[in-house]
Amino acid sequence: xxxxxxxxxxxxxxxxxxxxxxxxxxxxxxYPIQNLDIKEDVKVFAKLEWQQFGGSVKTRAAYRIIQDxxxxxxxxxxxxxxxxSSGNTGIAYAHIGAALGIPxxxxxxxxxxxxxxxxxxxxxxxxxxxxxxxGTDEAQEVAKExxxxxxxxxxxxxQYSNPSNWKAHYDTTGPEILDQTNYDVTHFIxxxxxxxxxxxxxxxxxxxxxxxxxxxxQPDIAMHGLEGWKHLETAxxxxxxxxxxxxxxxxxxxxxxHETMKLAAQKEGLLISPSSAANLAGALRLARQLEExxxxxxxxxxxxxxxxxxxxxxx
Amino acid sequence: MxxxxxxxxxxxxxxxxxQFETQQDTLSAAIEQFIEKYPDVKQNLLDDNGNIRSYxxxxxxxxxxxxxxxxxxxxxxxTEVSIVPAIAGGC
Numbered sequence: 001x002x003x004x005x006x007x008x009x010x011x012x013x014x015x016x017x018x019x020x021x022x023x024x025x026x027x028x029x030x031y032p033i034q035n036l037d038i039k040e041d042v043k044v045f046a047k048l049e050w051q052q053f054g055g056s057v058k059t060r061a062a063y064r065i066i067q068d069x070x071x072x073x074x075x076x077x078x079x080x081x082x083x084x085s086s087g088n089t090g091i092a093y094a095h096i097g098a099a100l101g102i103p104x105x106x107x108x109x110x111x112x113x114x115x116x117x118x119x120x121x122x123x124x125x126x127x128x129x130x131x132x133x134x135g136t137d138e139a140q141e142v143a144k145e146x147x148x149x150x151x152x153x154x155x156x157x158x159q160y161s162n163p164s165n166w167k168a169h170y171d172t173t174g175p176e177i178l179d180q181t182n183y184d185v186t187h188f189i190x191x192x193x194x195x196x197x198x199x200x201x202x203x204x205x206x207x208x209x210x211x212x213x214x215x216x217x218q219p220d221i222a223m224h225g226l227e228g229w230k231h232l233e234t235a236x237x238x239x240x241x242x243x244x245x246x247x248x249x250x251x252x253x254x255x256x257x258h259e260t261m262k263l264a265a266q267k268e269g270l271l272i273s274p275s276s277a278a279n280l281a282g283a284l285r286l287a288r289q290l291e292e293x294x295x296x297x298x299x300x301x302x303x304x305x306x307x308x309x310x311x312x313x314x315x
Numbered sequence: 316m317x318x319x320x321x322x323x324x325x326x327x328x329x330x331x332x333x334q335f336e337t338q339q340d341t342l343s344a345a346i347e348q349f350i351e352k353y354p355d356v357k358q359n360l361l362d363d364n365g366n367i368r369s370y371x372x373x374x375x376x377x378x379x380x381x382x383x384x385x386x387x388x389x390x391x392x393x394t395e396v397s398i399v400p401a402i403a404g405g406c
Contacts, residue, residue: 111372132399133320133333134323221358223322223324223325223371233327234324234325234326254368254370258370309370
């Protein structure tokens with residue numbers, strides 16, 4: 001009888017629609033870094049994460065968060081998806097929300113770049129701007145308050161605590177890296193923000209081969225310019241962060257990332273964001289220490305949403 | 316008295332204080348006094364040459380001001396200075 005009950009339940013329109021973007025999420029190219037003085041037996045690759053629906057690595061997490069919430073019945077027709085975001089996750093929610101007919105409300109620090117705010121407005125997001133000084137930590141607190149005042153109107157996605165975030169990378173980014181390197185990856189290196197990318201990808205790679213070394217990166221100081229990254233000593237630590245995943249923890253300065261942005265543009269033809277450049281800086285530093293190996297990192301997004309930084313660097 | 320609003324990332328170094336009051340009459344003197352009171356802030360605000368780091372923004376009220384000119388920027392009794400970092404998020 002149980003089987004009959006399941007069969008007779010009609011699938012909601014949202015459930016039907018929720019898989020329609022499957023083939024446009026993830027599956028990003030693995031780009032070989034070739035012109036930055038890397039030894040012959042050391043290979044450095046970066047996944048070009050902006051080459052997917054929504055324009056950044058965050059589409060993976062946002063899509064999985066939405067799909068899982070629909071499946072659990074927590075995100076239903078007419079409910080607003082609510083979260084705090086520094087930009088890219090919000091933009092990913094907005095693209096997916098528009099495509100699936102899900103209204104999106106976002107808490108965003110008011111000093112988010114104009115490009116980001118314009119994109120979100122174009123995608124019809126209900127924006128709640130929070131104070132400049134408070135950063136995403138305050139935006140998170142405001143999002144929580146909005147949810148608690150009216151829980152029936154919102155699905156609070158909470159990317160910082162939502163396990164769907166890291167699971168997206170466990171199920172997609174990790175397997176893609178193995179496949180694209182012909183199972184040769186020896187090191188995975190990436191920055192920490194929500195920590196979903198590093199935690200999910202790292203856990204997957206370790207299940208394949210314990211010897212793959214995982215290097216986590218964070219900004220060198222609290223007042224950094226690496227949008228999307230968290231300085232864990234001074235910021236709220238995301239609930240999904242698992243400090244046992246990283247074999248090594250290193251830091252990158254904003255100045256080093258900015259120099260690497262210039263190198264990537266001039267030597268590799270890649271216009272990448274500060275956080276992508278910080279990942280590349282960490283990967284190049286590691287490459288210089290190795291005699292052989294296959295290093296993989298990610299470029300979360302390109303430079304198109306960082307006009308202020310590129311204007312300053314490429315005068 | 317002018318006030319510097321202390322951004323969240325720096326509060327660990329300022330005993331969790333959210334603002335710093337100063338009677339200095341220029342922005343540079345106020346920042347100098349702020350750093351003197353909380354020495355761990357220095358590395359976060361200033362680069363190796365002692366200049367405000369290039370990616371940090373300073374606001375007087377809602378108006379962004381150039382850190383390069385902070386010596387000549389006067390502070391009034393009720394001026395509110397904000398020091399704004401990049402937005403942490405994300406990956």
